[in-house]
Amino acid sequence: MTMMATECLLQLCEQRYEIEDYQSAVPRWCTGCGDNAILASVQRLCRDEGLRPEKTVFVSGIGCSSRFPHYMRTYGFHGIHGRALPVAEGVRLARPDLTVFVNTGDGDCCSIGAAHWIHAIRYNMNITVFLHDNQIYGLTKMQASPTSPRGTKSNTTPRGSTLEALQPLSVTLGVQNVSFVAQAVDWIPESLYEVVKAAYHHQGFSFVRIVQRCPEWLPKIWDPWLHDPKRILMLDHPQGIRVSDGLKQVYRSTVAHDPSNIDRAREIASDTDSIPVGILYRNPAVPCYEELRATPGLRTIANLKQGLEAELDKFTFWPP
């Protein structure tokens, strides 16, 4: 027998998790809410990847989507409105050993949190972001959001919203340093899981827009796509996600799309008639901010003290 490395010893005592191990409180979302599908997919991902609950963090802002950390038996941070991304970035910098997910909504991310969103894309830190886009402010009982289609009647737009909806995919693809953009819909759980998995495995800022139904405030808004599979555009590619034969039989609008082609990705994202499902863009070569700013030395107390004293010495005056 020879000496085994640490990995072997850890594998001897490998723990397997079930979905129930990641379930914390019972979700209080409405029945029929698309958030339930997202929760199921993410819990399945955690189980299949063997993510250790004590090494996993879900960070959220405010909204129905942002209840997510309460329902995951992992570490979580339910933050303030629009600030999920900066908190998540701070977690990454302070604890690079943790796996960080962000759950944000169309209001939290695209309205009050828009500035953080743009720069988070630029930083390209290794975080997986799920945008739960139900095109409405649901938690606060039906106000128009930046992604609400023009004409949406809500409490704040009783005569219908006047602005064209913001397209989260187009915005993300237009920011420098973007490295991963994908989209899924909550009513096709197979492709939702594949997209979530691909986003997790990407090293960098993975942005996934999940088109999500709100059965309470906008119950019919996605019906034209829900009931007409031809309007779902399945993106198929060996470098992206392979669409299974079963899905191809139902969703006939399958197109081959190379995720390294950003121009084509932008074209696909701008189409409002169909909903593309799959990976629109992926570039693993974009460096992560953590790598760019990694310091070679250890941050020991002695080193920190030395650094502080060196800086303070520049300003110290001997008292007369």
Add this chain to the structure above:
Amino acid sequence: MHAEVHPDAAAYVTGHQAAAAPGAPAAPALRPALFAAYRDLTRLRYDFPLVLRADAADGRVYEPLTALVERLIEGGAERAKALRIEGELRAAAAGGTGSLAALGKIEGELVDCDAALPARLLAHVWRAAQAEKAASFRRHVERLIVKLDDILRADRARSAAGRSAASLKASFGALHDQAFDFESMSRFLGTVSVQTALSDARRGRIGATLADLRAQRFYAAPGVEALDFRFDSCAAALQAFRARVPDMMRLAKAITLAELEVEGEFSSERHDALFERLAASGLDLRDLALFPDYLVCVRDAQVRGAEQDALLEILAGGLPMKILLQTDDLLGEPSGRAGHVPASAHSRQLAHMALGLNSVLVLQASAAQLGAQRERVLRAMRYPGASLLSVYSGAGGHAGALPPYLVAAAATESRAFPSFSYDPAAGADWASRFSLEGNPQAEHDWPLHEFAYEDADHQRVRVQVAFTLMDFAACDTRYAGHFAAAPSAGRGAARVPAAECVQREAKGVPDALPSLLMVDERNFVHHAIVDERLLREARRCNDAWRSLQELGGIRNSHAERLLARERQKWEQERAAAAPAPAPASAPAPAPGVATPAAAAAPAPGPAEAAPPPSSDEPYIETPRCSSCDECIQINNKMFAYDANKQARIVDARAGTYRQLVEAAESCQVAIIHPGKPKNPDEPGLEDLLQRAAAFP
């Protein structure tokens, strides 16, 4: 009748030259014709001297002076001045001196091609590789030490002593020690029960692990003198390695323990017994990779007997040792026995033996090649197992005025000491691992070079001259007896270039005698007859080279035979197929049309639904469930989630038909099919059946 033996033929057969007539001028000192242009190497720009860089930030641990100067010129230095300095430095290096200060802020030393070069160069590269390893080790171990220290410090802070007033006051520093009531603070903290104190066993284990990590002597650390890893003998290196195994195991165990403790994964119940069993049986390559590599510099002449046994044991065991096997005298003393020329160099035999072990990185090259083989040398130093670097220095001292660089280069050119490398880490097959890079014109038996000279009629003559083992032997003054000066062209026996005779086995005296083209000190051309013994040796050298070519994929006889067989088969098939039309093959199915074979393809995806059950039974298309909770909320005894949190029908009889229909209607993705009611007496069935018709 009086028969006279032709002197040239006599020289070829017997190897003896006719005695010179008394009073005749002494035979001129000859060298191979291709060396004519290389009288004074200090006036030429070539691969030497080498600069051993002190800073290797860009990966250039060493490089030719020429390359360094070219980069400075590209960077804006004045060309004429840079080239002048280069010439001066080259001349100084040839004399054993020379400083890089004239070139600006470049730290390093100049080395020329001499007997000391291989050891100096490889020691330099070895130190650079070890420095990388040491930095990586220090980063890793220091992180572990800091983390373990943090665990102990946190435990101390939580302990009664840590919460005492004195400790709290000390932790606040002098500036604020009057601002707090530390006694009250200590009493308050004392009321909080600490449930996470370390056990004595764990505290002791962490302390012992820290002590082992701090006391290691394999890499230099403050207050610790590191062990020496450079040896001049394989036996001494092996002995040192064996003596250090217990310390290596202790350190490897300490690192593994530390990693487990830092992750919070160590468990006495699981791991104590395991560590006890992992005792003295040894370390595997992954653990050996933690420790510095050894450098052993030996000369070919000393590797005999016990030293050779130790070398083979090191190579066979894959120990992390980099062995420089330096050969200074490749041909050896010519034997006095008639018909005998020394066999292939001992070092070449050792290198070939190492190849056969499969897991040893072997690099053979002459010193002249070391400048161009930097990447391979670096890989050899970084290889995690045993590496054998066999280097011919060219400084045997028997080449007259020829500098060692030329002699070493001649050894490569003549295939007497061909370059090759075998890197087990480069891939899974010989095509990936073995390379003949560095040999000129590797596809030929001998490299051919154009040589131009003026003949007796003052006409320019251009010939293609091969550089063979015989030319290499001509550089060695001890082998002068194998050559006989031939009279000028047109007189004496017919002559043919010696290279052409190598593959011809002639019985008796051939019609045309093998000769070499040589030049004297005044660069006058001479022809020298080569004797049969040297020709035989050249034949053996050529055979050995052809074997290496096969290994390197050049003129590989297996591949050639396979190709010939396939070509013949193809031609036969073409001939057979030509008169009749080719049988029509079944047309490929149109895209999108499923053939029966395709329909039976295995591995259905999760969304590929099995054929629906009878329409009377209720069912759910579980893989399409979006986990929205609607049906579970209606009846959680009838519907439940599976392992993937997707709904299925657990017991259709656990609820009413009405609940089935309501579930189908509320399902967001319309995947519930109520089927037919089981209970014909359920109220409102007619209406329910109408509603259920929408979900066949």
